[in-house]
Amino acid sequence: MPSGHCISTLEGVILKADQGFLDLIQRSEDAVIGLSYKAITDPRDLERSARMLLALEDGAAPVRLQKRYIRPDGSSIAANLLVTRFADPGRLISTLFWQDNGRALPPARLWEAALRIRYVHTARIKLFGDELSTDPIGSLLVGIYLAEAEGRNISLAEVAAYSKISSSTAARWMIVLQKRGVVQLDGDLGRSIQFTQAGLNKMEAMLATVYQVPDAALIVA
16 A cells, blocks of 8 residues: 655644655655645645644644545545654654555545445434434444544544443443454543554445445345
């Protein structure tokens, strides 16, 4: 799977970039150094990128983000980012992955699939009510995935609220998911929840099925 790296200021001005990053955005080093991330980010993802920068804390675990970059010909390409903030001097270290590592779909399409699932669940709640719409594990997984894809840290309280379950119930499920190797908990359970790489792979494989329903599954007996 292709990968690239770049170093930027805390404001997102690029200071260094390797060949992988240059290949991704199809620009020369001279054209990239000194450029703001805003100049090469798809306008649809600018707000999420800005939120990610605000969420970064010095020395904390990398923040994941899925976003699209604009190439000189006007086309866009989706990439997965891991961004870490360091101080003295203040720098952002970004590692990017794109195309596929066995993924059936690119990151932007997987994010869209998660949004579709959330939309259907919201519609179900409106039509049938909370008591007939509970799906704690599914909601927890989608809530964590959307937070990572959108560059947000998500706490236990936030994912519980998203899933419309109590924090104590969410905590019990988080412990189960951690034991299964699906999520990793950043210190105190209430601080930050992220997928492990194995958990992320499984989640993205599940989301890919949104677009891959076999014809046989559509046949009504």
